[in-house]
Amino acid sequence: MEMNKGVFVTLSAFFLALSLLLIVSAIADIENAKKKNNADLSDIHGISSMRSNIQWMMKDVFAVSGFTYAISNTTLSIEENSSRSGSLSGDLAALRTFWNNVAGKNKNVTLDFESNASTPVLYIRPLNLTLRQEPTDTSVSVPSYSNSSVLGYYIILETSCSSLSMQWNNITESSAPDALNVTVHVRCSNTSESRSDFRQLNRTGYSELQVLDAGTNLSLITIASPGSLEVKKSRSAYLNIMMPMNESVYLEVPASLSIRSGDSAYSGALRLPG
Amino acid sequence: MDSSQNHRSPVFSRKGQVFTVEALLGSLLFMIFIWSLASFVSNSKTDSWSIAQEKLADDALIVLDKNGTLATLNSTLISQELARMLGNSTSFRMEIKTSNYTNSGFVNLSETSFGSSIPDEKGLSVAERGFISSFNGSVSNYSIARLYLWR
Numbered sequence: 001m002e003m004n005k006g007v008f009v010t011l012s013a014f015f016l017a018l019s020l021l022l023i024v025s026a027i028a029d030i031e032n033a034k035k036k037n038n039a040d041l042s043d044i045h046g047i048s049s050m051r052s053n054i055q056w057m058m059k060d061v062f063a064v065s066g067f068t069y070a071i072s073n074t075t076l077s078i079e080e081n082s083s084r085s086g087s088l089s090g091d092l093a094a095l096r097t098f099w100n101n102v103a104g105k106n107k108n109v110t111l112d113f114e115s116n117a118s119t120p121v122l123y124i125r126p127l128n129l130t131l132r133q134e135p136t137d138t139s140v141s142v143p144s145y146s147n148s149s150v151l152g153y154y155i156i157l158e159t160s161c162s163s164l165s166m167q168w169n170n171i172t173e174s175s176a177p178d179a180l181n182v183t184v185h186v187r188c189s190n191t192s193e194s195r196s197d198f199r200q201l202n203r204t205g206y207s208e209l210q211v212l213d214a215g216t217n218l219s220l221i222t223i224a225s226p227g228s229l230e231v232k233k234s235r236s237a238y239l240n241i242m243m244p245m246n247e248s249v250y251l252e253v254p255a256s257l258s259i260r261s262g263d264s265a266y267s268g269a270l271r272l273p274g
Numbered sequence: 275m276d277s278s279q280n281h282r283s284p285v286f287s288r289k290g291q292v293f294t295v296e297a298l299l300g301s302l303l304f305m306i307f308i309w310s311l312a313s314f315v316s317n318s319k320t321d322s323w324s325i326a327q328e329k330l331a332d333d334a335l336i337v338l339d340k341n342g343t344l345a346t347l348n349s350t351l352i353s354q355e356l357a358r359m360l361g362n363s364t365s366f367r368m369e370i371k372t373s374n375y376t377n378s379g380f381v382n383l384s385e386t387s388f389g390s391s392i393p394d395e396k397g398l399s400v401a402e403r404g405f406i407s408s409f410n411g412s413v414s415n416y417s418i419a420r421l422y423l424w425r
Contacts, residue, residue: 031314064408091413094375105403
């Protein structure tokens with residue numbers, strides 16, 4: 001009887017010790033999983049922070065080059081001052097080297113621009129419009145499958161001039177509900193002179209407005225099917241184009257970005273902050 | 275009187291010793307259990323705090339970048355802004371490395387650091403942010419700011 005009691009007590013003690021060890025081991029597992037989660041969370045936060053940093057630096061580089069933008073609901077507004085002195089392509093190439101070789105070395109950052117980086121291009125997503133921006137030529141290309149995405153263009157052009165005039169070399173107007181509303185406002189920065197015109201254009205036709213200063217060409221604004229816009233300037237000027245769209249948009253740089261930190265990674269397009 | 279009433283029997287004596295040893299072992303096991311729990315809980319708290327502090331460092335750098343303070347590279351101004359944002363309970367050290375892009379790549383222009391000395395102990399959080407400075411319509415400098423925070 002005494003012997004049985006001893007065995008019972010020993011077994012109880014053994015099972016108690018075993019259960020305590022199991023509890024400790026279970027808690028250790030939970031804590032290790034929590035630690036792993038925290039490490040992953042920290043990696044994800046680091047990647048997200050770096051991605052946001054690259055996006056904002058990209059926006060700053062564009063702003064330094066004289067190109068700024070604002071997105072308000074469904075309206076995209078771009079501003080461009082072609083009197084800048086620096087090279088946007090050069091600054092973007094330097095930014096890529098900065099992230100790939102200097103700032104992002106520890107997080108394996110790879111930033112690559114698409115092949116034709118010499119012509120600064122931005123994509124207007126999700127409508128897949130292309131915004132090309134050069135010192136003398138700014139254009140918005142609309143693909144045929146997205147032909148009704150732009151509701152109109154409100155263009156402001158400001159430069160030093162003396163005697164303004166505007167003439168339509170070609171025009172295809174429309175009163176249809178899907179007509180493209182185009183407003184052009186040109187003003188001389190050195191005088192108070194200005195000219196304005198508003199037309200409802202057929203988006204599948206071709207229209208061409210010439211802006212003249214004392215009889216010489218200052219700018220050529222063309223609307224081509226299916227609603228694409230091109231603004232050519234013969235001298236440095238401030239240009240503002242407001243584009244109401246049929247849905248909310250964002251700008252994307254033609255570049256691919258990949259960041260790796262620990263077990264987490266990001267790979268995708270480079271969207272500009274709104 | 276019976277002599278067995280004055281002296282405990284060897285069986286009872288051994289039984290007492292076994293109970294004492296069992297009680298000691300049990301206490302030891304229980305203490306190990308409690309110590310393990312306490313250690314896990316304290317480590318877990320440190321991890322959560324470290325993540326929160328990392329976010330705080332990141333947010334502080336974003337604010338300094340967006341309000342243009344970082345680009346001034348003025349240590350007094352940056353320290354004042356950080357002290358205002360972080361309060362007295364959090365210490366910091368800031369390191370800013372500025373480079374210039376040339377045909378042969380990035381050339382180091384300056385390295386500056388200010389704030390308290392970094393302690394050796396645990397609980398240090400760090401955040402980094404790149405930013406640019408411009409001159410005459412072109413990017414002149416590329417910098418990295420590294421902010422260390424601890425309590």
